[in-house]
Amino acid sequence: MTGTPGASSTRDGEAPERPPPCSPSYDLTGKVMLLGDSGVGKTCFLIQFKDGAFLSGTFIATVGIDFRNKVVTVDGMRVKLQIWDTAGQERFRSVTHAYYRDAQALLLLYDITNKSSFDNIRAWLTEIHEYAQQDVVIMLLGNKADVSSERVIRSEDGETLAREYGVPFMETSAKTGMNVELAFLAIAKELKYRAGRQAGEASFQIRDYVESQKKRPSCCSFL
Numbered sequence: 001m002t003g004t005p006g007a008s009s010t011r012d013g014e015a016p017e018r019p020p021p022c023s024p025s026y027d028l029t030g031k032v033m034l035l036g037d038s039g040v041g042k043t044c045f046l047i048q049f050k051d052g053a054f055l056s057g058t059f060i061a062t063v064g065i066d067f068r069n070k071v072v073t074v075d076g077m078r079v080k081l082q083i084w085d086t087a088g089q090e091r092f093r094s095v096t097h098a099y100y101r102d103a104q105a106l107l108l109l110y111d112i113t114n115k116s117s118f119d120n121i122r123a124w125l126t127e128i129h130e131y132a133q134q135d136v137v138i139m140l141l142g143n144k145a146d147v148s149s150e151r152v153i154r155s156e157d158g159e160t161l162a163r164e165y166g167v168p169f170m171e172t173s174a175k176t177g178m179n180v181e182l183a184f185l186a187i188a189k190e191l192k193y194r195a196g197r198q199a200g201e202a203s204f205q206i207r208d209y210v211e212s213q214k215k216r217p218s219c220c221s222f223l
């Protein structure tokens with residue numbers, strides 16, 4: 001039998017073998033947005049997740065909106081998270097509202113050392129209900145949990161507010177990385193569950209998952 005150098009040999013009458021199609025590097029994609037007042041740590045939160053690094057030093061406020069992709073594997077499925085980092089400043093709100101509509105998940109951050117960032121969470125939730133999809137996944141995060149000496153918002157207050165709105169809650173630190181990856185993994189698991197939901201399949205409860213997995217800061221129960 002003759003053959004072309006480099007071509008795979010075939011049996012009579014059969015089509016030559018083709019190389020397998022390029023498999024995409026993910027099975028599912030989801031759009032996640034980071035929201036919350038300016039300075040709560042959204043950009044640092046994203047960089048900690050994406051690169052495992054913390055940006056300390058001068059605070060440079062985000063202008064408009066930016067995004068990064070990261071693929072995470074949950075239960076054998078590769079989920080590409082497209083994560084949008086929004087500007088917390090009021091003057092950029094009209095820009096960011098336009099992006100809410102396509103988001104499957106929203107991480108809403110406040111700063112445990114900044115009372116007004118916590119007080120503004122209700123206003124953020126009102127905006128979310130106005131502009132986002134009805135079934136968007138929302139998670140409330142009390143960031144900067146590493147700064148225990150300047151804490152003004154108790155963990156219980158975050159928990160109570162989250163319970164009132166029926167959303168999962170945890171305290172995080174973009175500086176130490178506490179619960180950062182967990183927040184995104186929980187979102188990825190929820191998106192995977194929603195995409196593949198079949199009759200009879202055990203349901204995934206994101207709030208229960210977060211409660212069972214989250215780390216708690218070892219201080220501050222006195223507040």
Ligand SMILES: Nc1nc2c(ncn2[C@@H]2O[C@H](COP(=O)(O)OP(=O)(O)OP(=O)(O)O)[C@@H](O)[C@H]2O)c(=O)[nH]1
Nearest residue numbers: 038039040041042043044061062088144173174175
């Ligand atoms: N100690 C501590 N500092 C943090 C943490 N997260 C962010 N910071 C600091 O808080 C400041 C603001 O962080 P950014 O991530 O830029 O805040 P942002 O929410 O993106 O702000 P905007 O872009 O204006 O919306 C920076 O000086 C960070 O170094 C954290 O978890 N712990």
